[in-house]
Amino acid sequence: MTLFTHLTSADDVRSIRRAGVRARSRGYEGTAGVFCLPILPSYQLTHQWGRELRRGGRRTMVAVDFRLPDDEPVSVGRYGRAHQELPSAEAAALIAGCEDARGYEVFVSRAIGAKEIHRVRGVNRVTGWRYMPDAHGRFPCPCPGCLRRGEYGSAKIRQAAESRGY
Template identity: 55%
Template structure:
């Protein structure tokens, strides 16, 4: 039996003990499953993803879920950079452990199980202090940080000063709310999809927003607008976000439903 560790929110630990780990992460080729890493002799290498995952916040900290898989279980293995170009290999769980343990530098490697983890496969769940691992990417220390929306950390130490010193040409700062609302109103009713999606892009960079003014977009005829609305409000702390997203979980378009499912999974800490 091959032993792996899956890192997740400590808030999800009781549910994982009862029902296992849900297959909600997107892998190579759009497959749904669970990311994990072999348990190596080095604690630091085994838990190398801790600080990177910790950048995105988690309820109650992070937990390490130790998982036992049959040696013949088919999994995907490779560096995280191979995922986008389809370069990860499908191998047995035992072969994935052999490959990674034999590397001189396994930082940035990952194993993807293309299914849910059953309760009987969960060996143990324990707290995982966020004191080891790399951030952003291996060997990032000493390189110029990126301030694009995907890389920057909201509320991180020195984050505002970093964005002011190294402004990104495409990702900010977002226009004021009144300007964005004027663009939404100018787009018409139901509204030009291009103009609305551009405004929603900027709204998604805010912590709060005028939910009541954007709620009508949940019934926009363009599914791209409805999907972008989901992503725009997903990180808001404005009351009513859940009520807005709930009907979209049954949207007729698959992309909108999957966006709501992904947002709910993040909120559940999986």
């Protein structure tokens, strides 16, 4: 059994302990499921999506640790790139063996039952990257899809983009 973790809002803890993690995210093929990462020796890599998820308005995050059978098929790949379907144990080994595992994600195309959950725990507030791995030194995209109105620093980014001619 491979141990994975899913990051979610602390507001959902009661529901998760009672009924499990609902399959409300959409994968690249449009199927419903749950995004997660294997628990790795590096805390930062295991919880790398935390800071980016906070940008969406979630303030207090928790990690839901759960076990999947080693032969269960999951989709694994880097964010924004094509994913491949592998058994969960091989997906965890692929990410653990990468020299730079930032930006990887695992997608389980079903809900996670309450009996599969190992534990629910709090996570560090400042773990992870924002926007994407290696975003430092790159100008953020000012389009309305990437930069929402009212987001911290959004007016300054839009003004800088207009002065550059974007």
